[in-house]
Amino acid sequence: MEWMAWTLPTASFFIAIALILTGMTIWQTVSPGHQRKGFLPISTTRGDRLFISLLGAGYLHLLLLALTGWPLWIATLASVAGLVIILKWG
Incomplete structure (x- = not known):
């Protein structure tokens, strides 16, 4: 490899x-698990929220790096925070 x-x-x-x-x-x-309704506009399962949060964290990370002068670690922490929020309350 x-x-x-x-x-x-x-x-x-x-x-x-x-x-x-x-x-x-x-x-x-x-x-x-079972489907539930959080702040997302659809009913989701744990797997749905994981998929949505991984995509969202990736896009948020790229957006923050492109539009701000923040260091990589701050963008990473913001992305992980967004991921956790969607997983918990999405």
Whole structure:
């Protein structure tokens, strides 16, 4: 895999996503979820909110980096905060 320029941040990102998906799969198997209505305009399950929050965090991260002069770590923290908010109350 030398042709792939894996760096520690890249590998960490994909490992974190894999762990989140594995954890959500186990959680769904042990305790099946149900649809609920939060602040999102649709009824969602845990998996729906995870998907929406991952997309939203990615777009928010890119938007903050493009439009502000903030350092990478601040944009990352803002994206993670948005992800948690959507997962919890979305």
